[in-house]
Amino acid sequence: xxxxxxxxxxxIALVGNPNTGKTTIFNALTGLRHSTANYPGVTVEKKTxxxxxxxxxxxxxxxxxxxxxxxxxxxxxxxxxxxxxxIRGDTPPPDLVLVVLDAGNLERNLYLATQVLETxxxxxxxLNMWDMARQKGVEVDLQKLEKRTGVPCVTTxxxxxxxxxxxxxxxxxxxxxPAEGSGRFSVEPFLPGLLKTELxxxxxxxxxxxxxxxxxxxxxxxxxxxxxxxxxxxxxDMKTGDLLRVEALSVRASLKQNGxxxxxxxxxxxxxxxxxxxxxxxxRMPQKTVPFSEKLDRILTHRVWGLVAxxxxxxxxxxxxxxxxxxxxxxxxxxxxxxxDFAQALxxxxxxxxxxxxxxxxxxxxxxxxxPQIFLLFFFIALFEDTGYMARAVFVLDKLMKKVGLNGKAFxxxxxxxxxxxxxxxxxxxxxxxxxxxxxxLVAPLMSCSARLPVxxxxxxxFIPAVPVxxxxxxxxxxxxxxxxxxxxxGLGVASLFRKTxxxxxxxxxxxxxxxxxxxxxxxxxxxxxxxxxxxxxxAGSIIFLLSILLWFCVSYPKSPSAEARFVAERQxxxxxLSGEALQAxxxxxxxxKKDLQIRSSYAGSLGKIIEPAIRPLGFNWEIGIxxxxxxxxxxxxxSTLAIVHHVQTEGEGMTxxxxxxxxxxxxxxxxxxxxxxxxxxxxMVFYVLACQCFSTFAIVKRETGSWGWMFFxxxxxxxxxxxxxxxxxxxxxxxxxx
Amino acid sequence: xxxxxxxxxxxxxxxxxxxxxxxxxxxxxxRLKELGLVKGTSVLVKRLAPLGDPMEIILRGYSxxxxxxxxxxxxxxxxxxxx
Numbered sequence: 001x002x003x004x005x006x007x008x009x010x011x012i013a014l015v016g017n018p019n020t021g022k023t024t025i026f027n028a029l030t031g032l033r034h035s036t037a038n039y040p041g042v043t044v045e046k047k048t049x050x051x052x053x054x055x056x057x058x059x060x061x062x063x064x065x066x067x068x069x070x071x072x073x074x075x076x077x078x079x080x081x082x083x084x085x086x087i088r089g090d091t092p093p094p095d096l097v098l099v100v101l102d103a104g105n106l107e108r109n110l111y112l113a114t115q116v117l118e119t120x121x122x123x124x125x126x127l128n129m130w131d132m133a134r135q136k137g138v139e140v141d142l143q144k145l146e147k148r149t150g151v152p153c154v155t156t157x158x159x160x161x162x163x164x165x166x167x168x169x170x171x172x173x174x175x176x177x178p179a180e181g182s183g184r185f186s187v188e189p190f191l192p193g194l195l196k197t198e199l200x201x202x203x204x205x206x207x208x209x210x211x212x213x214x215x216x217x218x219x220x221x222x223x224x225x226x227x228x229x230x231x232x233x234x235x236x237d238m239k240t241g242d243l244l245r246v247e248a249l250s251v252r253a254s255l256k257q258n259g260x261x262x263x264x265x266x267x268x269x270x271x272x273x274x275x276x277x278x279x280x281x282x283x284r285m286p287q288k289t290v291p292f293s294e295k296l297d298r299i300l301t302h303r304v305w306g307l308v309a310x311x312x313x314x315x316x317x318x319x320x321x322x323x324x325x326x327x328x329x330x331x332x333x334x335x336x337x338x339x340x341d342f343a344q345a346l347x348x349x350x351x352x353x354x355x356x357x358x359x360x361x362x363x364x365x366x367x368x369x370x371x372p373q374i375f376l377l378f379f380f381i382a383l384f385e386d387t388g389y390m391a392r393a394v395f396v397l398d399k400l401m402k403k404v405g406l407n408g409k410a411f412x413x414x415x416x417x418x419x420x421x422x423x424x425x426x427x428x429x430x431x432x433x434x435x436x437x438x439x440x441x442l443v444a445p446l447m448s449c450s451a452r453l454p455v456x457x458x459x460x461x462x463f464i465p466a467v468p469v470x471x472x473x474x475x476x477x478x479x480x481x482x483x484x485x486x487x488x489x490x491g492l493g494v495a496s497l498f499r500k501t502x503x504x505x506x507x508x509x510x511x512x513x514x515x516x517x518x519x520x521x522x523x524x525x526x527x528x529x530x531x532x533x534x535x536x537x538x539x540a541g542s543i544i545f546l547l548s549i550l551l552w553f554c555v556s557y558p559k560s561p562s563a564e565a566r567f568v569a570e571r572q573x574x575x576x577x578l579s580g581e582a583l584q585a586x587x588x589x590x591x592x593x594k595k596d597l598q599i600r601s602s603y604a605g606s607l608g609k610i611i612e613p614a615i616r617p618l619g620f621n622w623e624i625g626i627x628x629x630x631x632x633x634x635x636x637x638x639x640s641t642l643a644i645v646h647h648v649q650t651e652g653e654g655m656t657x658x659x660x661x662x663x664x665x666x667x668x669x670x671x672x673x674x675x676x677x678x679x680x681x682x683x684x685m686v687f688y689v690l691a692c693q694c695f696s697t698f699a700i701v702k703r704e705t706g707s708w709g710w711m712f713f714x715x716x717x718x719x720x721x722x723x724x725x726x727x728x729x730x731x732x733x734x735x736x737x738x739x
Numbered sequence: 740x741x742x743x744x745x746x747x748x749x750x751x752x753x754x755x756x757x758x759x760x761x762x763x764x765x766x767x768x769x770r771l772k773e774l775g776l777v778k779g780t781s782v783l784v785k786r787l788a789p790l791g792d793p794m795e796i797i798l799r800g801y802s803x804x805x806x807x808x809x810x811x812x813x814x815x816x817x818x819x820x821x822x
Binding site for chain 2: 068069071073104105106107108111136138226228229263264267268271284297301302303304306307391394395396398399400402506507508509510511512513514515
């Protein structure tokens with residue numbers, strides 16, 4: 001590391017609107033040499049890589065998040081703004097910026113490009129998706145564009161790597177001679193004369209802060225003028241912040257007096273400048289045939305067929321997560337089980353064996369088992385994003401989601417949460433508006449994830465009679481359906497409540513682009529899928545793994561030496577007095593009493609006892625309490641915990657049947673009544689639907705909201721909700737005469 | 740002929756118009772302006788979503804989905820002869 005300090009690599013950054021293929025250009029330039037992290041303090045992805053120039057020099061490449069404007073409205077845009085202006089301590093401004101433009105949509109894309117040109121950083125304009133633009137009948141006079149903007153312009157087709165070599169040469173040239181990339185373009189001639197003189201009052205206040213790039217002060221002053229919410233970081237400046245605010249208000253007042261609308265002066269003048277430029281450089285050929293994209297849209301956004309297609313597509317995703325993923329998932333869990341057996345045979349019995357088998361291997365297993373679902377889910381998401389269908393799905397569904405205060409982009413994260421909350425919450429990153437996104441994150445854990453399913457299945461099998469209802473339906477099936485409806489209903493209800501109270505209002509109007517459809521590029525699709533899955537494995541996986549070990553410790557310790565000694569004595573006695581099958585049976589019994597005593601005297605057991613008074617009113621005994629504690633590593637652990645405390649053979653196919661029988665028979669030692677009744681089971685299932693018993697979810701909420709506060713709020717509201725609902729079910733049921 | 744001012748959400752699928760300005764002053768409008776919906780811009784309502792909202796509009800050569808509630812803030816002059 002020390003060597004690189006004195007000879008720092010030059011750095012270039014990619015900037016562009018969303019949907020310009022910026023990431024494909026980044027990948028084409030850097031190959032596989034890239035890594036992702038977060039910008040310190042914010043949940044914005046920082047993607048960096050490196051490339052070698054034709055001359056042999058290595059430079060680093062930074063892929064900045066997508067942005068529509070340098071007046072930041074989302075965290076993503078804030079990062080772009082701060083990096084380009086050189087006011088982010090952790091990321092110095094780049095030596096060169098590649099502004100990636102959708103060549104078929106230059107007008108809007110040039111809005112941001114002209115803002116970047118005004119910062120004074122050397123720029124290359126990359127006109128990407130050049131092939132699609134030609135298909136659309138858009139022709140661009142490149143020489144004129146270069147002449148008017150003063151910077152090199154390169155056309156590319158990122159996916160085909162077309163134009164990348166030319167781009168690399170342009171980068172090398174411009175880095176060698178930065179004057180090549182300094183633009184001539186300014187919006188200034190299009191501003192009203194009065195504004196130019198008024199703006200100087202703001203420029204002098206911020207110039208000092210922009211030591212490296214005094215040219216950038218003009219554009220920033222224009223944004224400060226229009227920034228109704230005073231979001232520019234310059235307003236937070238200790239010395240000049242207040243002065244700046246006063247000055248901005250006075251400039252606004254003076255413009256208003258002269259009949260200039262300060263709220264639209266920047267966009268209006270900038271678009272006037274862009275239009276002027278486009279008139280010279282763009283020619284649109286009239287199109288003879290209806291484009292393919294339009295034909296497809298006539299079906300996919302049709303009043304009837306659009307809905308049918310949507311339901312069909314979501315059906316395929318759902319089917320794949322729950323049914324296709326099941327085969328590899330079962331296979332994986334069997335492999336992990338075998339691995340456990342293997343380790344058990346290899347290691348001497350004792351704490352080390354227990355740590356490896358029940359802690360490490362089981363912990364890794366909890367992560368790995370979800371991978372097939374996660375890969376499939378991310379594959380479909382990447383596929384729909386790449387083809388352009390995703391925007392149509394949002395378009396079709398927005399009205400329904402709006403009814404509960406969310407937007408169309410919340411649908412996919414919530415659907416993903418039925419598989420696992422963690423990727424669901426990761427998928428909320430596409431929601432730009434802060435309040436929309438927070439509300440979606442906070443209700444995602446209410447969607448009944450697949451880890452809850454084994455719990456429902458067991459309890460339904462044990463306590464819900466298999467009787468037909470109205471001859472067609474089945475009471476067991478209806479119960480399961482009811483649980484899912486409870487999860488969806490509560491989730492949407494809670495979202496609506498949050499959006500009407502403390503997450504009221506929006507920072508942004510809900511608008512999004514409907515890009516033309518295109519044939520998916522499999523390399524991009526798999527690349528995106530892999531990047532996201534890798535994030536799940538490294539970030540969420542490591543947390544799940546560590547917590548699994550912590551939980552193993554809580555379930556296995558403290559050990560009681562006297563009890564251990566007693567079991568050793570019992571085993572010796574059994575071996576001495578019995579033989580054959582009787583011996584095996586006795587040894588099995590002893591093993592189970594040992595496990596039972598162990599879990600009861602462990603930290604988890606004590607915790608189960610401690611929370612017993614709190615869960616009594618819900619109909620739960622302390623054995624269930626232990627199960628609830630164990631569920632925090634993985635909810636399905638409720639089952640194995642109940643199996644251990646009820647002395648059921650925990651291995652093999654017979655476990656569920658054995659546990660069902662044991663639960664149906666178990667009686668409370670104090671009252672002699674049955675401990676588990678259908679009412680208790682119902683109360684327990686409702687509790688599992690609504691409670692947030694998942695450490696990984698806590699961790700991901702903390703990370704994605706960037707705040708402990710929201711995490712604790714989520715835990716609190718979900719626990720309160722689960723407790724109240726179970727209380728109503730159990731106590732209400734008793735009042736109605738059920739046991 | 741007197742011009743009737745209307746808002747963008749009142750245009751039907753296939754109708755087009757020119758942006759005249761905004762109703763009220765809201766921070767939210769700024770993003771719409773940055774996306775190109777400024778005074779003098781031509782817009783065409785391409786279609787409505789299957790459930791009637793949002794609407795797909797075409798401006799400056801690209802397609803944008805916008806909710807009717809936001810479109811209701813945009814004043815337009817409707818073009819009489821629709822294409």
